[in-house]
Amino acid sequence: MQARASSAGCEASRRVVITGLGAVTPLGIGVRALWEGLLAGRSGIRRITFFDTTGYTSRIGGEVPGFDYTRWVSKREANRMDRFALLAIAAAREALDDAGIRLRDRGGELEGHLVPDNIEPTRIGCFCGSGIGGLGEFEEQHTRLLQKGPSRVSAFTIPKLMANSASGELSILFGLGGPNESVVTACASASHSIGEALLAIRRGAADAMLAGGSEASVTPLGVAGFCALKALSTRNDEPERASRPFDRDRDGFVIAEGAGLVLLEELEHAKRRGARIYAELLGYGASADAYHITQPCPDADGAIRAMRAAMADARLRPEDIDYVNAHGTSTLYNDRVETLAIKKVLGEERAHRIAVNSTKSMIGHTLGASGGIALVATALSIYEGKLHPTINLETPDPECDLDYVPNVSREARVRAALINSLGFGGHNATLAVGEFRDGRI
Numbered sequence: 001m002q003a004r005a006s007s008a009g010c011e012a013s014r015r016v017v018i019t020g021l022g023a024v025t026p027l028g029i030g031v032r033a034l035w036e037g038l039l040a041g042r043s044g045i046r047r048i049t050f051f052d053t054t055g056y057t058s059r060i061g062g063e064v065p066g067f068d069y070t071r072w073v074s075k076r077e078a079n080r081m082d083r084f085a086l087l088a089i090a091a092a093r094e095a096l097d098d099a100g101i102r103l104r105d106r107g108g109e110l111e112g113h114l115v116p117d118n119i120e121p122t123r124i125g126c127f128c129g130s131g132i133g134g135l136g137e138f139e140e141q142h143t144r145l146l147q148k149g150p151s152r153v154s155a156f157t158i159p160k161l162m163a164n165s166a167s168g169e170l171s172i173l174f175g176l177g178g179p180n181e182s183v184v185t186a187c188a189s190a191s192h193s194i195g196e197a198l199l200a201i202r203r204g205a206a207d208a209m210l211a212g213g214s215e216a217s218v219t220p221l222g223v224a225g226f227c228a229l230k231a232l233s234t235r236n237d238e239p240e241r242a243s244r245p246f247d248r249d250r251d252g253f254v255i256a257e258g259a260g261l262v263l264l265e266e267l268e269h270a271k272r273r274g275a276r277i278y279a280e281l282l283g284y285g286a287s288a289d290a291y292h293i294t295q296p297c298p299d300a301d302g303a304i305r306a307m308r309a310a311m312a313d314a315r316l317r318p319e320d321i322d323y324v325n326a327h328g329t330s331t332l333y334n335d336r337v338e339t340l341a342i343k344k345v346l347g348e349e350r351a352h353r354i355a356v357n358s359t360k361s362m363i364g365h366t367l368g369a370s371g372g373i374a375l376v377a378t379a380l381s382i383y384e385g386k387l388h389p390t391i392n393l394e395t396p397d398p399e400c401d402l403d404y405v406p407n408v409s410r411e412a413r414v415r416a417a418l419i420n421s422l423g424f425g426g427h428n429a430t431l432a433v434g435e436f437r438d439g440r441i
Helices: 031-040 083-098 135-148 157-161 165-174 186-202 220-228 267-273 301-314 332-346 367-384
Strands: 016-025 103-105 114-116 124-129 208-215 258-266 279-288 323-325 355-357 416-423 427-434
Touching: 016 031, 016 083, 016 186, 016 267, 016 367, 031 367, 083 124, 083 135, 083 165, 083 208, 083 258, 114 165, 124 165, 124 186, 135 157, 135 220, 157 165, 165 208, 186 208, 186 258, 186 279, 186 367, 186 416, 186 427, 208 367, 258 267, 258 367, 279 301, 279 367, 301 332, 301 416, 301 427, 323 367, 332 416, 367 416, 367 427
Parallel strands: 124 208, 323 355, 323 416
Antiparallel strands: 016 258, 016 279, 103 114, 208 258, 279 427, 416 427
């Protein structure tokens, strides 16, 4: 069985570059807050404040600090959106602004809604994934149903809890008339969305795509559910030290919220606009473990096939890879299995010579948003020549024996990188990203 790799030919002739970045994370609002925090090795993990965690085995998480949605939408508009959609709007607006996409008011019945002014609106689309969607709205309305009866349930319940609502709201708010979809593959949702957006541009369905993911599942039910799975860290007295990928003493992931979106653009279209190019999105691979609903396949078969598919799509060899932004969740099995996959795909010698890190060590696991945030970090690593650390790596697991950039950032040239996203359900996605070289063959 082979994982998917895009065919050569007309698709491969349309190169896709990254021209805009947007992020909202536990390190703050915006890409600069994320990047500066990552390079400094600063943790965004704290005690959960959104609700009373008495009785929970895990009482820590990554909450976006100081998030005021009225910077982007009115209170009236926000009433019909779950928090995960609002986080997506903030990240999307930053990515569009960063890419130099001018937006103007549409006026008339859509006054207050925008439309691209320097790109054909029907040629720019949006794929924004989410692993869970409007979980907060689901909980609130279910409580209302039980306490007050069905007549008191909000008319906005279904639109707010739909996992595709963020993607739809982005299209409506910013006038994005191109392809619009939402991939739901747990923790691989954003990476699958980005990969599918890459393919949409390649096949000529769009010239630009806003792509990534958003999640807001730091809620009573969300945390309780993951606690019941025994998937979360219980290092409650040391929140900043709880997320510790590849460390021998890791005890689970730390749940977090956030959004990460990028603007992908066909190369010639970006050049005609004079757009800044951070990096080139070279390839995409996807596979299924076909093994277990929550546990990774012990021999790493699914992850291996996704990584190899992305490299084949990008026409990269093991010696071309300088860096892997790992899924790196801080769970016992994921970190070992992913390490095994990296070594099998790149070979022991090359795997031990490259850098591997985990963005989740500082922001926790943002589930369906994690791949989008990882791409933002990886694009900046390529563009600025810097790698952020994996923090809290104090006592390496003997089975996790690669260079995880422990605790201190470093300068490094990254010619090509892989980003792994491995989701519950056995969903695997790998993105291949590289330096932009105008003469790339």
